[in-house]
Amino acid sequence: MILMNDFKAEPIELRDAMISAAKRVIDSGWFVLGNEVISFEKKWAELCGVNYAIGVGNGMDAIEIVLRSLNIGPGDEVITTPMTAFATVLAIVRAGATPVLADIEDETALLSKESMLRCISPRTKAVVLVHLYGQIRDMLDWQKICEDQKIYLIEDCAQSHLAIIDGKVAGNFGIAGCYSFYPTKNLGAIGDAGAIVSDNASLADRALKLRNYGQSVRYHHPELGMNSRLDEIQAAMLCERLKWxxxxxxxxxxxxxxxxxxxxxxxxxxxxxxxxxxxxxxxxxxxxxxxxxxxxxxxxxxxxxxxxxxxxxxxxxxxxxxxxxxxxxxxxxxxxxxxxxxxxxxxxxxxxxxxxxxxxxxxxxxx
Ligand SMILES: Cc1ncc(COP(=O)(O)O)c(C=O)c1O
CATH class of the missing domain: 3.90.1150.10 (Aspartate Aminotransferase, domain 1)
Structure with missing residues (x-):
């Protein structure tokens, strides 16, 4: 059978490197938010060409954390597409905001600009643009529309690792990009994992706190966050898989x-x-x-x-x-x-x- 994904057929060198990396983590005695996470965040930010990458638990949390970092929540509307993984919409609901669904374009199945404009209301705060199937298109248009409408552009990059337009990879066009590293994604962990990428220092700082109970320094919680931490095994796997x-x-x-x-x-x-x-x-x-x-x-x-x-x-x-x-x-x-x-x-x-x-x-x- 020719499968949709075939991890067992991956190069033996990659498998061996992942096993060594797992051993490295076990031997280190440090399992959540440690040096492997820091190292992966640095590499992912570099590859994406952004200032910050923040490792989180999964791609859905990445979207929720970005929305919450921007103070988007109850009473606010966020426009997105109905042709996406359910997680895109669920993240908006989990942030407390109201999703508004715009239609897609026929030839790409990407969000339609005309339909999105029909969905704008005085309560609209952001659009979550999904680079569906790995496509990336019309980003200058999207930036202009969002600027004109005074709303945030948030990129759902769960399917678009290394998708490029005008020399920049996905995640560079909005206030932030939200990546999933679910195993079947183009860059996948061996469990759940995700990351937020951004050039915005205050968003990055807030996201760092929100992923860890809203903690600023140990045992101090200026706000109510989540538990969405990236663990060391997943980060170590991602560092190895990134090489490929x-x-x-x-x-x-x-x-x-x-x-x-x-x-x-x-x-x-x-x-x-x-x-x-x-x-x-x-x-x-x-x-x-x-x-x-x-x-x-x-x-x-x-x-x-x-x-x-x-x-x-x-x-x-x-x-x-x-x-x-x-x-x-x-x-x-x-x-x-x-x-x-x-x-x-x-x-x-x-x-x-x-x-x-x-x-x-x-x-x-x-x-
Ligand atoms: C477009 C899209 N957005 C968000 C997600 C959510 O990612 P995760 O499964 O890591 O929460 C996925 C994954 O299925 C996805 O394909």
């Missing part, structure tokens, strides 16, 4: 290039290619088809795994009945949810695997 990130990202781009050049089927369409001066991180390679169930079954028969990101847009989740949204509706998110299908695009795929996926797609017959 550029190579792995390049491989994802090669695989995507092969798919874009070769997939040709009358019932299947591809998402828009990245614009000039930008590089997609291909966390997911997504195709669209009105015959999704049949295609997914056919692929399985050809020993190719596929997944759907995401089958249920946020406003259709039972927990989100009546959630505020674009008055014109969210029809493009709804149709995307019915048609999107993610096919394998991970760095351990061989050239034969890529051909097998393409052949499997080409042998799909519509009855």
């Amino acid at each position: 990130l550029e190579l792995f990202t390049e491989r994802r781009r090669q695989i995507a290039g092969e798919y874009q050049a070769k997939i040709n089927h009358s019932y299947i369409s591809l998402m828009a290619k990245p614009k000039e001066r930008s590089a997609h991180s291909y966390h997911l390679f997504v195709i669209k088809t009105k015959k999704r169930d049949a295609l997914q079954k056919h692929l399985e028969g050809c020993k190719v795994q596929s997944l759907i990101h995401y089958p249920v847009p946020v406003h259709y989740q039972d927990a989100c009945n009546g959630m505020k949204r674009d008055p014109k509706g969210l029809s493009l998110s709804e149709s995307h949810a019915k048609q999107c299908l993610s096919i394998p695009c991970h760095p351990q795929m061989t050239d034969d695997d890529i051909e097998q996926v393409i052949d499997a797609i080409h042998t799909f017959k519509v009855k």
